[in-house]
Amino acid sequence: MSPTLKEVARLAGVSRSTVSRVINNHPHVRPQTRERVWQAIRKSGYQPHAVARSLVTNRTEIIGMVIPEAVTTLFTDPFFPILLRGATNACNAHRYQLMLSLFAPSADQQERYQNLLGNGYLDGVIVASASLDDSLISNLLHDRVLFVSVGRHPNRQVHFVDVDNLGGARMAVEHLIHLGHRRIATITGRPDMAAGQDRLEGYRQAMQAHGIPVEERLVVEGDFTENSGMVGMQRLLSASPSAVFVASDMMAIGALKALRQAGWQVPQDIALVSFDDIPIASAIEPALTTVRQPIERMGSIAVEVLLSLVESSPEEEAPVHRIVLPTELVVRASCGSP
Amino acid sequence: MSPTLKEVARLAGVSRSTVSRVINNHPHVRPQTRERVWQAIRKSGYQPHAVARSLVTNRTEIIGMVIPEAVTTLFTDPFFPILLRGATNACNAHRYQLMLSLFAPSADQQERYQNLLGNGYLDGVIVASASLDDSLISNLLHDRVLFVSVGRHPNRQVHFVDVDNLGGARMAVEHLIHLGHRRIATITGRPDMAAGQDRLEGYRQAMQAHGIPVEERLVVEGDFTENSGMVGMQRLLSASPSAVFVASDMMAIGALKALRQAGWQVPQDIALVSFDDIPIASAIEPALTTVRQPIERMGSIAVEVLLSLVESSPEEEAPVHRIVLPTELVVRASCGSP
DNA sequence: ATTGGTGTTGGGAGCGCTCCCAAAAAGGTG
């Protein structure tokens, strides 16, 4: 089939070792020998056999992206694809490959985990949007797999990259307060995910900072899906809030649907602010005021961090990376800002 | 680190060969020996080292998903994530892994191609939404890489899975005709992609079948993006069509924006039918009448076909698979159907 | 000329596995 090191060596009239040194850019090869070897490589169309190399270097230059399948909902939401794009870009820049893995928390999870992580194909893993109580994280820690989480994790050994969900949510709610609202409701994200918790906490902090007591009937639980936004809004209607902070754009779209059905006008009858700034947020009517988060950057930074771990010597205890990226409020029509 | 075959063999008091036979379920192992080996495997937590195995079997059980980065636009459109989900599911079922690769048609494309395909890490490749004139396909053919295209390709050696874009488009336009429309415009998809071409051809066929001549000013070119839908609609306004067939939902969202700005009501002033049925299509106002395509199935079938190629013996010339899946018209509010 | 560096090259071992072939054990038959 394709030529091997040995054949290139014969072609160039040198030994396998020398060809290997040329390929891997090692010093101690005479320039003219190096040139001769390169010629042989080009002529034969030689490509190093990555699998063979990995067997000895114990590195595959492949990292995994693991998505707990519970968040399959995220597939209808562009969060995940954009994250993936960021991760891929960073991988390309470092000549690493990205292996994708959806993980159902099902009967065969254990088997799939073994299969993926145990077989030695991955140098490290990015874990996206895990639920905080997912056993995946503890498994990875136990097995000493190098990984970086997208979304914070309370365990102090976990490297993570996250956006400032708390600050972003606070900013959003404060914007509503500055517009004069006091009966501000919220539809939360999944309470088992850090983003869900933090956005709720941001809401509470903003309310408290301005001395507005939080009525518990103004807080309804969602799960980031459009449908939960619709249902949540319907439940909220009877409490007649004058504004609502919805913890994701997809839920805001659901909420808009509920409001339309109830005959409420946005922003005239109720102001709405949400979170994510996915592309559709600016395309719909009314355009959403929302908190923008740098999803793509989060993906590429997660990869950068992971690769720095992979490429550092295994024994040196690197400090734990806990990176939080800033968010930004994008004001559009849905909040009724003048 | 982790135990090897040899250690398991020692533990079970047999040879490496026997353990290997047990692992790979080969016959000719006495039941009681087999049991003893299994015990040793469980006790030691042995996991076969996939890289080492690949070196000798020449199979990695990894397939690639290649997306020409020109269609990065597809990232804001759920087409791609849903396809990916279908592909992943099929991979899981067959215990294959999926490697993701975005391919910029840039300066380093050639290098990345070599790097990805030449290094022997992939058993085969799924090519998603390639432009028809992309050199990727011809490279793959030339290098005898096993691959399946998502989206038809004219070359008769190319295995592909596609949806019936032509039939779906015809169905959509005929629906408008049955509603009494005759001045029907269209905003096309990218003319360098099969889906773009076929949806336009479906439009033409429907018009022709009903004896309605196609006015060329009623045909404007788009590229599947929301923005091109908006621009296209703006150009169409002066031709005052009574209905428009938009070749994708994302473009339809752009078109709606243009119509709102111009003060046209949908469906009262103009009927609108589009293509894809992405989740957002039913969530916006007015809900879109659109052609649903089985994206997820397309992804899993593509994988099934590819794996059948991978697992067939290399010499037997398999017949070329050219699979076309049916589409379905989903009638909602935007076409003004009674 | 001898010694000792320094730079360059070649060969062997080994990564963890599969597969082939031969040896050993087991089973059947006259």
Added chain:
DNA sequence: CACCTTTTTGGGAGCGCTCCCAACACCAAT
């Protein structure tokens, strides 16, 4: 019980590469 067949087991070779160590060439300095 010897003989042949069949099943079961073990050991060696080899997949394509890297890395170590030894060998060699070359040059300057003693």
